[in-house]
Amino acid sequence: MDSMELEAIPGIGPKTREALATLEDPVEALERGDVAAIAAVPGISQGRAVRIVRNAIRHRHDDPGGFLATDRAEAVYDGLRSLLAERAVTDYGRKRIETFYPSAVPARIAETRAVAERAMAREFGEPVREALTGLEPLSEPGAVRVRDRCLATTDAETYSRATEAVPELSVELVSDARALADLARGYATVIALDREFAGVEVDGDVRVEPDALENPAELVPERVLAFYGANRESIRAAIEVHRVANLECELDLDALAGSLSRIEDDGQVSSDAELTRLAAAVDDLEEAVSTAESIANDRLTEAISETDVTVDGADLLSLAERGAGVDSILARELTQEFDGAIEAARNHLVEALDLQDEEATAAARVFPEEPTFPVERNESALSRLEETLTTARDRRAGQVKRELAEELAGAREPVRGLVRRALELDVEQAISRFAADFDCVMADRSGRGFEIEGGRSPLLAEPPEAVEPVDYAVEDVALLSGVNSGGKTTTLDMIAAITILAHMGLPVPATAARVPEIEEIHYHAKSSGTLDAGALETTLRDFASLSAGGATKLVLVDELESITEPGASAKIIAGIIEALQESEATAVIVSHLAAGVREACETPVTVDGIRALGLENGELQVKRSPEKDHLARSTPELIVEKLAEGDTEGRTEAFYRALLEKF
C-alpha cells in the first residue's frame, strides 16, 4: 500500500491522509497498528486513532465487518473490551486493545490468536507490571537551538541547504575571511562550509568542513541527545521491562542504561568529571577571586600592623614629596610579606577552582606582581581567565556531547524497537491477566452449534470466583426455559461473550469450548415492554431477514414474548424457530412460553431448561447448567407446589393440588 491508497481505508479522507503524511511512514504505522503514533498526529484524537487503526486492519484483511449485528451484541463486545483494556498498565496498551474486534476472517483471528497464545505461555508477575508503569510511546523532542556554534558560507545555495539541513544552528552568509574572524568572536566554534577557506588563518575555533552537511547529526549532537533526553524515562522503563520479562534484544542494555544516565531531561550531558570541573570553575570564578583578594589583603593588613617600619627622615620627606603612598613603603619594607600574600591569593584561586596547567598560569596573572595595597585583581587578566575557562568548558561539552551522540546515534532505531516491544508486551500482559482472572482457555471455532464446558459470563457483577460454571451444548436451535432469575440471560451472555472472544482470537472463560464458525452474531435483549404495532413490525422484519439465509449466524433471543400478547408471541417464536432450523444458524431462544411454542411448532424443537431445585428459606435453588430436553418449571408452579406441600389443615390442599395439576 502506498500513502495515496490510505484513502481506501474507511475513515481516512484527503484531510486525514494529509495529516497522516506528517508521520515518517504512515503506511507502516497503520500496518503495525501503532495507535500511539497515529494519535500523536495533530488533529487526530485517541478515539479516532483507534477507529482508523481498526478500519485499517479490516481493510488489510478484506473484512466486510458487521460481525456484531445488534445493539446487545455490540454491548457485550464493549463490556469485554473494557475488561481487557482495564487490565493494561499503559495508555498505549488500553488503546491497542480497543483495536481488537470480532471478525469472521480466519487470517485476522489467527493474528490475534498468536498474540494471545504467546501471552498465555508467558508469566507476567508484579515486577513486569511495575516496570510497565513508566512506559510511554516515544515523543519527538521540541526544536533544539544551539547558540555556541554557527555555520558560515559565502554561497547562497549552500546557505539555504544548510538552514534546511541544520535548523538548530545559525547559518551566516560571509563575504571573506575577515567576516569569518568576526564570527569567531561571537561563537565558540565556527564551521565554514566552503572549500576556499581551507588554510585561512583566523583566531578562535574556526573549522573548515566542506562535507559537514552530509552528516548534520555530527554538527549537532544535541539533536540525538534531545531525543534521548526527552524519552529518557520511557527508554529506561523499556529496558527494565526487557530485563524483568527476559525479552530478547539486540541492544546492549547495560551500555544503553549507562549512556542514558549521562543525559539530562533537556539533553545536556552530566556526570563528566572534567566538564563538571570546568563548569563549576566558570560559575565560581567571581566568588573565588573576591575571596582570594580578601585573603591577600587580610595577610597584608596583619603584616603591616605587626611591622615597625623605620624610615629615616630624608627618605620620608622624599616619599611624601613624590606623593607616594603605602605601596612604596610596602615595596621597600615588606616585599616578602607582599609576595607571600599574593601567593596565598593565587593558591586559593587555583585550589578553590581546581585549575590546571595554563588555567593556573592565567590565574596567576589575575593578581599583580608589583606591590600594592589593597591588593586588587587585574580586570583584563581576569576576563582572559574567564574566557579561557568558558572556551574550555564549551569545548569539553561539545566533545562529550559528540562522543555520547556518536554512541547513541546508531541506537535510535533499535531503541524505537525496544520501546515498541515493551509497549506491545503490555497488550500481552492484559490478555494474560484477563485469561488468569477469568480462568480462560482458547476456544475452537467450527461447524454449527456449540459445546461449552464450565462457561462463565465475565459480564456478571459477581466476582469471578462467585460465578457458577455452566455446561451447555446446542446442536442447532434450542428453546431455553427456566424460572425467573434462574440464569437464562446470564447463559445467553455467556454464549455471546465466549463466541465473540473466540472470534476476536482471544481466550474464553470456560474449561473447554467449541463455538460455531459464524459471520454475524444477532443477540436480541429482552425488550422492556410490549411494543406498539410499528415496533413489532420492525422486530418481525429483523427476524425475517435473519432467517433469510446469507451469512452464518449465531442468534440469541431473550424473552421475545414481552413484545406482544402471550398467545401471539408463542406463534411468532414458533415461526422464527422453524425458519432458523432450516437455515445454517445456531440459535438459543429464551422463553417462558416454551411449552406453548413447542406446541405451535410444526417441527420438533429442542427445549432445554434451567432446573429449579426448589425454594430454600425463600431463596431459589437452581442448577445453573441447562438440562437437555427438560421443560423447566416456572416460578408460579414452584410457589403453588410449596403452598400445597406446606398446607397442614387440608382444607385448602385440594385447591393447591388442583392448581398444581394444571401446570
Ligand SMILES: Nc1ncnc2c1ncn2[C@@H]1O[C@H](COP(=O)(O)OP(=O)(O)OP(=O)(O)O)[C@@H](O)[C@H]1O
Ligand atoms: N452462573 C451463575 N453464577 C452465579 N450467579 C448467577 C449465575 N447465573 C445467574 N446468576 C445470578 O442470578 C441473577 C439473575 O440471573 P439472570 O438474569 O440470568 O436470570 P434470568 O433467568 O434471565 O431471569 P429472568 O427470568 O428474570 O429474566 C444474576 O444477576 C446473577 O446474580
